[in-house]
Amino acid sequence: MTRRVVILGGGTGGxxxxxxxxxxxxxxxxxIVVVDRDDRHIYQPGLLFVPFGTTRPExxxxxxxxxxxxxxxxxxxTVDQVDLDARTVAMSSGDRLGYxxxxxxxxxELMPEETEGLTGPGWLKNVFTFYSLDGASALARALDSFxxxxxxxxxxxMPIKCPVAPLEFAFLxxxxxxxxxxxxRVELSLVTPLDGAFTKPIASATLGGMFEERGINLVTEYNxxxxxxxxxxxxSYDGREExxxxxxxxxxxxxxxxxxxxxxxxxxxxxxxxDEQTLQSMARPEVFVLGDAADVRAxxxxxxxxxxxxxxxxxxxxxxxxxxxxxxxxGHANCFIETGAGxxxxxxxxxxxxxMPGRYPGRxxxxxxxESRTNHVAKRLFEQFYWHVLLPGRDxxxxxxDMPMAGKVPAPMPASSLAGKER
Amino acid sequence: MPxxxxxxxxxxxxxxxxFVHPDQWTEEMAPxxxxxxxxxxxxxxxxxxxxxxxxxYFAKGTGPTVRAxxxxxxxxxxxxxxxxxxxxxxxxxxxxxxxKPRGCI
Numbered sequence: 001m002t003r004r005v006v007i008l009g010g011g012t013g014g015x016x017x018x019x020x021x022x023x024x025x026x027x028x029x030x031x032i033v034v035v036d037r038d039d040r041h042i043y044q045p046g047l048l049f050v051p052f053g054t055t056r057p058e059x060x061x062x063x064x065x066x067x068x069x070x071x072x073x074x075x076x077x078t079v080d081q082v083d084l085d086a087r088t089v090a091m092s093s094g095d096r097l098g099y100x101x102x103x104x105x106x107x108x109e110l111m112p113e114e115t116e117g118l119t120g121p122g123w124l125k126n127v128f129t130f131y132s133l134d135g136a137s138a139l140a141r142a143l144d145s146f147x148x149x150x151x152x153x154x155x156x157x158m159p160i161k162c163p164v165a166p167l168e169f170a171f172l173x174x175x176x177x178x179x180x181x182x183x184x185r186v187e188l189s190l191v192t193p194l195d196g197a198f199t200k201p202i203a204s205a206t207l208g209g210m211f212e213e214r215g216i217n218l219v220t221e222y223n224x225x226x227x228x229x230x231x232x233x234x235x236s237y238d239g240r241e242e243x244x245x246x247x248x249x250x251x252x253x254x255x256x257x258x259x260x261x262x263x264x265x266x267x268x269x270x271x272x273x274x275d276e277q278t279l280q281s282m283a284r285p286e287v288f289v290l291g292d293a294a295d296v297r298a299x300x301x302x303x304x305x306x307x308x309x310x311x312x313x314x315x316x317x318x319x320x321x322x323x324x325x326x327x328x329x330x331g332h333a334n335c336f337i338e339t340g341a342g343x344x345x346x347x348x349x350x351x352x353x354x355x356m357p358g359r360y361p362g363r364x365x366x367x368x369x370x371e372s373r374t375n376h377v378a379k380r381l382f383e384q385f386y387w388h389v390l391l392p393g394r395d396x397x398x399x400x401x402d403m404p405m406a407g408k409v410p411a412p413m414p415a416s417s418l419a420g421k422e423r
Numbered sequence: 424m425p426x427x428x429x430x431x432x433x434x435x436x437x438x439x440x441x442f443v444h445p446d447q448w449t450e451e452m453a454p455x456x457x458x459x460x461x462x463x464x465x466x467x468x469x470x471x472x473x474x475x476x477x478x479x480y481f482a483k484g485t486g487p488t489v490r491a492x493x494x495x496x497x498x499x500x501x502x503x504x505x506x507x508x509x510x511x512x513x514x515x516x517x518x519x520x521x522x523k524p525r526g527c528i
Contacts, residue, residue: 157490221510223489225501237504252490268494273483297525 010036013291013305014105020393050136122229148185149245175340189217448520
């Protein structure tokens with residue numbers, strides 16, 4: 001009897017799971033169908049470079065269908081809702097697709113309309129985002145004609161995709177204005193709801209120091225209530241005002257709207273409650289979730305979807321074979337952080353272990369939590385790795401799903417992370 | 424782990440002042456916890472939010488974030504900030520005797 005695995009979403013997670021699962025299963029006994037509402041796969045890490053004119057927007061887009069292995073069916077349609085009891089996916093076209101295993105990989109969406117004033121008269125005039133292709137392209141034009149003033153990078157609320165991207169944007173903007181010789185005419189700030197530059201204390205201390213070195217203001221614990229583009233000002237819920245001439249805003253994120261229409265599946269933000277180790281949804285054992293769509297404690301990042309993919313495929317295989325899922329995701333994530341002027345920093349961590357200094361993936365490897373040119377080159381080369389190794393779901397020697405400890409140098413918790421807390 | 428005295432009871436808290444054992448909490452502790460958190464006199468709305476925080480915690484293992492709280496408690500985010508200035512999710516969690524909401528990474 002042929003069984004069907006339906007994968008919702010043909011982005012990073014959905015694509016690599018489809019391809020990997022295709023190799024692990026027999027075509028005669030398992031059908032694999034990927035559903036997506038469009039055929040444009042965007043290399044999202046590249047969006048960061050678009051505003052600074054170093055990446056052409058169209059170079060980041062390839063057809064989703066072309067990234068899928070032979071033997072995987074691609075279906076262009078919009079998901080309306082999932083019926084968990086009937087095990088069917090209802091499409092906007094009216095079609096219904098039954099499944100034996102469902103993989104949810106529909107990611108996170110930007111919801112700028114949730115913040116008062118954000119999509120008002122100033123949207124794409126003096127208020128931008130670089131989290132979409134259109135936004136990043138429009139911002140490139142605005143930065144080009146920006147000759148000085150106050151530039152505020154604002155994160156409205158967590159969670160967001162790639163939590164280091166706003167920091168990288170600030171570092172790259174600093175380098176960009178220096179290159180143009182107008183850095184002294186620009187007041188640069190990062191306005192964030194977090195209590196530091198980043199969520200993890202050791203990395204946060206290192207990154208916070210880098211803000212100081214570069215003269216970038218860090219405004220913390222700031223919960224944006226309103227973006228007033230006419231007055232050029234952010235207003236927080238507790239009444240603090242931040243003036244800007246140009247605002248680069250990361251809007252609030254939510255899961256896909258179809259999750260909200262599917263009884264018993266999602267949380268109030270439309271993310272899917274998921275077992276953070278087996279990656280099964282809390283609602284049903286035959287429903288698996290990876291990447292930004294899941295509510296697990298890992299960052300919303302491509303590396304997370306990559307490492308989760310290995311675990312998820314093994315557990316789907318086990319489920320189809322009638323075995324209990326035994327693979328466990330450890331929360332492994334890593335990311336390159338561009339720091340400007342051709343340098344970057346790399347962090348590697350999981351649920352339990354914070355980013356720490358050392359090397360990755362082993363004692364001989366890329367430097368961790370330290371700026372280097374090698375990391376920057378690796379970040380730029382990663383784009384080819386993404387299309388040709390990561391999406392096809394291939395194994396890479398030396399890079400496993402679990403976080404490696406070899407090469408890491410445990411560091412003491414920085415004193416600053418403990419400051420201001422009752423002990 | 425530090426401890427605090429609330430309503431005559433010794434309570435274990437984490438370094439942020441959040442209860443380690445939510446079942447040690449009683450409704451009688453709320454006014455005193457609110458005063459130390461700088462929230463002042465509790466009204467009906469405060470109590471509704473606190474009750475909701477506890478229900479969410481026991482149902483899901485973590486208290487909600489501000490946005491989720493605004494979406495599901497029926498109290499708009501703007502109002503939540505009037506009720507619990509400087510961080511509704513954190514303050515309400517402290518007064519409700521539950522750990523710091525896991526929030527987002």
